[in-house]
Amino acid sequence: MVRFDGQARQAYRPLGGWVDKLDDPQPELEGDVSADVVVVGAGFAGLSTALELAARGAKVIVLEREFAGFGASGRNAGYLAGGQGLEYDLFLKRVGREQAKHIVGFYDEGVDYVERKLGEYGIDCDYNASGIIRAGVHPSQEKKLRESMHTGIELGSAGEFLDQAAMRARGIPPAFLFSCYVPTGGTLDPGKYVMGLRRAALRAGVRLCENTAVQSWDEGATVRVRTARGSASAPFVVLATNAYTPQLGLLRNKVMPLRVSALETEPLSATQLASLGWPRREGIVTSHWTMESHRLTARNTLVLTTKRLRYVYGSQTPNVPDEASYRALAKALHERFPMLGAVAIRSCWSGYISFAYDALPVVGEAGAQRNILYTAGCSGHGVGTQSLMGLLLAERIGGAEHPLLSALRHKTPSTLPEPLQWCAVNSALGVANMLDERVNRKARDAALQ
Numbered sequence: 396m397v398r399f400d401g402q403a404r405q406a407y408r409p410l411g412g413w414v415d416k417l418d419d420p421q422p423e424l425e426g427d428v429s430a431d432v433v434v435v436g437a438g439f440a441g442l443s444t445a446l447e448l449a450a451r452g453a454k455v456i457v458l459e460r461e462f463a464g465f466g467a468s469g470r471n472a473g474y475l476a477g478g479q480g481l482e483y484d485l486f487l488k489r490v491g492r493e494q495a496k497h498i499v500g501f502y503d504e505g506v507d508y509v510e511r512k513l514g515e516y517g518i519d520c521d522y523n524a525s526g527i528i529r530a531g532v533h534p535s536q537e538k539k540l541r542e543s544m545h546t547g548i549e550l551g552s553a554g555e556f557l558d559q560a561a562m563r564a565r566g567i568p569p570a571f572l573f574s575c576y577v578p579t580g581g582t583l584d585p586g587k588y589v590m591g592l593r594r595a596a597l598r599a600g601v602r603l604c605e606n607t608a609v610q611s612w613d614e615g616a617t618v619r620v621r622t623a624r625g626s627a628s629a630p631f632v633v634l635a636t637n638a639y640t641p642q643l644g645l646l647r648n649k650v651m652p653l654r655v656s657a658l659e660t661e662p663l664s665a666t667q668l669a670s671l672g673w674p675r676r677e678g679i680v681t682s683h684w685t686m687e688s689h690r691l692t693a694r695n696t697l698v699l700t701t702k703r704l705r706y707v708y709g710s711q712t713p714n715v716p717d718e719a720s721y722r723a724l725a726k727a728l729h730e731r732f733p734m735l736g737a738v739a740i741r742s743c744w745s746g747y748i749s750f751a752y753d754a755l756p757v758v759g760e761a762g763a764q765r766n767i768l769y770t771a772g773c774s775g776h777g778v779g780t781q782s783l784m785g786l787l788l789a790e791r792i793g794g795a796e797h798p799l800l801s802a803l804r805h806k807t808p809s810t811l812p813e814p815l816q817w818c819a820v821n822s823a824l825g826v827a828n829m830l831d832e833r834v835n836r837k838a839r840d841a842a843l844q
């Protein structure tokens with residue numbers, strides 16, 4: 396059995412399982428300063444933008460409310476994944492096949508971009524270029540998985556169907572019956588990645604102000620961003636605040652934050668690891684309506700995420716435990732890996748992604764001068780995409796529109812006003828949970844036969 400209930404409170408880590416409070420917090424902004432570009436938010440998007448701009452000789456200030464990596468970038472599952480397995484149904488008809496191909500190309504390019512940058516910035520984040528397995532746990536999932544894989548291939552993203560025999564030959568744990576194997580990408584330690592970006596940015600001369608919340612801004616040819624103890628002015632501002640952007644008064648009707656939770660076991664023993672097989676340690680995601688993700692880490696723990704998503708009324712993002720989600724993840728751990736026996740939980744945590752109703756990135760410009768740039772909405776696919784966004788935004792600021800940025804421009808559907816949004820989103824998530832539970836019940840029954 397998985398021991399969990401008694402540990403739930405003890406295991407909760409408000410900053411996530413990958414990062415700790417910093418030894419070298421950068422000083423809060425005090426007084427009035429100016430730069431070529433002010434970036435707000437120090438996750439993958441903000442830090443990558445700052446690095447790309449610094450490489451082009453720009454003077455950059457990054458303002459971060461907490462510390463670099465506090466948001467989703469320091470809390471995610473670490474899958475560096477491309478365009479295979481996206482929520483095609485939500486956007487294909489809206490944008491059309493041609494634009495969809497370019498959008499999928501953007502996701503795939505995100506993988507290459509991060510791989511390149513890890514080398515360029517000298518970041519060791521335990522990257523395992525294993526590819527990714529999108530698996531089914533019951534035969535009833537095969538049709539949908541195959542259809543999605545074929546759509547992905549038609550849109551230009553590689554994928555290969557692995558049947559039961561191929562899965563067993565690969566040593567994938569037996570709960571995962573068949574899959575779409577994606578040969579590109581893999582898993583990394585997102586805490587080490589984001590801290591590597593932070594170090595690279597400081598090295599490149601970026602001024603990072605932590606513990607510095609942006610409260611408001613004044614528009615104009617020069618934008619003045621206000622904080623509690625000062626202000627930063629620049630001809631361009633980049634809002635890289637992702638799920639927190641609606642709280643700043645922007646994109647309120649375009650994206651909503653969704654809470655995603657994670658659970659990590661204590662390091663597995665040599666016997667437990669041997670019982671898993673899984674020699675290449677591919678990151679596994681499932682084809683549930685709300686997917687499960689299962690991966691091994693370099694410290695030999697298992698990290699599970701997603702499974703249950705939550706929307707908090709009014710697009711709020713409280714940094715609180717989500718015990719029901721942790722219990723659901725613990726149950727999934729037991730069901731997918733019964734061979735492990737008792738596994739202690741090292742940590743559990745939650746974070747926020749931002750989601751547009753068409754599941755696509757939301758990137759563009761605001762303000763009368765179109766000099767307030769924003770990026771959000773990469774949903775649960777931000778490791779590659781929000782990193783690559785740094786290049787696209789830096790080029791846009793430099794006066795050139797990257798073709799991938801043009802490809803991402805589209806009309807994002809408007810979100811619903813409250814309380815409709817709360818009702819609609821939580822009802823949809825409830826139905827997804829119900830459908831997923833039905834599949835899980837069937838998988839349990841099949842395992843007992």
Ligand SMILES: Cc1cc2nc3c(=O)[nH]c(=O)nc-3n(C[C@H](O)[C@H](O)[C@H](O)COP(=O)(O)OP(=O)(O)OC[C@H]3O[C@@H](n4cnc5c(N)ncnc54)[C@H](O)[C@@H]3O)c2cc1C
Binds near residue numbers: 779
């Ligand atoms: C549990 C979980 C699992 C995930 N798994 C994966 C995965 O395996 N693969 C994948 O590709 N994606 C995954 N994601 C999504 C991915 O982590 C995000 O898409 C990505 O990290 C977003 O990066 P970002 O820089 O845009 O935003 P964030 O990392 O959220 O950064 C935004 C920053 O803005 C700061 N901020 C907010 N408001 C202000 C303000 N007023 N002033 C100053 N600063 C402010 C925040 O403190 C934060 O540091 C997951 C997310 C979660 C939560």
